[in-house]
Amino acid sequence: MSDNFTPHPLSDELLAAGIPAEHHGLLGPHGVGALVAKMGIVFTHMSVDSMVATMPVEGNTQVTGLLHGGAHVVLAETLGSFAAAFHAGLDSRVVGIEINATHHRGISAGLVTGTATPIHLGRTLATHQVVMTDSAGRALSTCRITNMILSR
Template identity: 40%
Template sequence: MQLSREVMLEKFSDMAKNTLLETLQIELVDFGDDFLILKMPVTSKVHQPDGVLHGGATVALAETTGSFAAELLLDTKQFFVRGIEISANHVKSVRTGNVFAKATFIHKGRTTQLFEIKVTDDSDNLISLCKLTTISLPRTK
């Protein structure tokens, strides 16, 4: 079942409070049945010392995007999601503007999910190509 934009924005906003997402100013941009897009501003907060986007900030954005997409599949009262592996190939640097991470499913399993996450800049140039594996685990009482 597709959630409304308002419900998704509220869910994401609640999840982001007092977390790395808030610190990095990561925002929900768009979503659909098979994708999710988040945005992060490229400012000095996420720069390497030489003034370009830090790869670790890029990976944090990518993992957040894939993990939130995986959560949309689950009954979060019974299960929670954890990233178990992420890889990133950084192909271009960026100094200013925004970066966008678009997660699309490669595999939607009951226990594991596999995502391709493309991180692009404001001009839709590929900045990084990431792959994330998540696992869905039962909540214990």
């Protein structure tokens, strides 16, 4: 590490969310956001072609004990937005403009894995499909998110 290296002001938060130090600059001054930390989302793979993160069921359930449908959508929007930011690069920012979800099966315990893959990576729009699965690889939900890419 050189003497000129200045760590990201939210390095501890970013590292706790599984984001390698080489990607901290891409996230600007905002880190991962309070909701990502509160829901226990941790990134396990980050690239333009695939963005993967996990989220615990515990603490993110609805009254019946199943993972809340909104929690699926939070995980999907997080993955889709981060993936769009990777595509857009440092000179841009992204904002979500559309998301939808289809829930296939419930889950009441364990860890959910979300995987975002690009459907369209353009100059002004990026669309991703995000599939949430259980530990056995069964699909829990499928979301599609579109982000608008804005110049800084």
